[in-house]
Amino acid sequence: MSAATAASNLVIEGLNKSYQVNSADVVALQGIDLAIREGEFVSIVGSSGCGKSTLLRIIAGLENGYSGEVRIGGSRIAGPGLDRGMVFQEHRLIPWLTVEQNVAFGLNSLDNGQRDTVVREHLELVGLAAFVKALPHQLSGGMSQRVAIARALVNNPQVLLLDEPFGALDALTRIQMQQEILRIWEVERTTMVLVTHDIDEAIFLGDRVVIMSSRPGTVKKIVPVQLPRPRDRSSYDFVRIRKEIYAEFFAEAEKTFAYAI
Secondary structure, eight states: OOHHHHHHHEEEEEEEEEEEEEEEEEEEEEEEEEEETTTEEEEEEEETTSSHHHHHEEEEEOOOOEEEEEETTEEEOOOOOTTTTEOSSSSSOOOOSHHHHHHHHHHTTOHHHHHHHHHHHHHHHHGGGGGGGGGGGGSSSHHHHHHHHHHHHTTTOOOEEETTTTTOOHHHHHHHHHHHHHHHHHHHHEEEEEEESOOOHHHHHHEEEEEESSSHHHHHHHHOOOOSSSSTOOOEEEEEHHHHHHHHHHHHHHHHHHHOO
16 A cells, blocks of 8 residues: 555545446446545546446445445445535435524434534534525525535535536536635535536646546546646636646547547
8 A cells, every 4th residue: 555545535446336237237437546635625527427426426335336445534435424425416405494404414413402503503614604594495506505515514524525516506606606615625624526527617626636538437647736726717727737638538539439430
């Protein structure tokens, strides 16, 4: 084990995942090796169907039947756990529960006073302290995602997994939510893993951008983003990194097209 791997709190080694489709094996992920340091923000990009969300679901403990190792804090992931939180593209709030009840959902191990304190702290963290009694239908899309983030963070997970969390939002709200999740990360320093189709978003948020190949999904390249925050999307270095990532996608597309003909 390398020193980098030993110092990481999320380690993936030799990960392979296949599905049975019409009695045939379809390989979704092949030979995934990735070590993510504690407190790091890693973005994962790739074409549709490359296995990005499958990888996130395996880390979350929502998928099994794979080979290889996935460990967090040195322990093998065997299923869902409080050491991981997950935010999906849809907020998945329970419609008949208030904001505070949605965030408190699953905090049964705490007494009422502790639970109320923890919930209030996290609603303040996401800027929704004034909406504790609101129902989900009374919130905007961005506000609903903030509640989902608070709910994912309330158990103080080691790793927060973000599966296209801003994909359903309009462009302006999406930029605002990118700034919001970055602010939360800077406060909490929770390890975050983001799956996104938005390359600008991946660069704006990530310490590194992991580029996955088309199916079977492999780690094609890892691009470090050594830019100071807050990041200027129009800066020379930001544009240079964007071009580097796009070049990988264009090379992949040309390879796929050449194979098809």
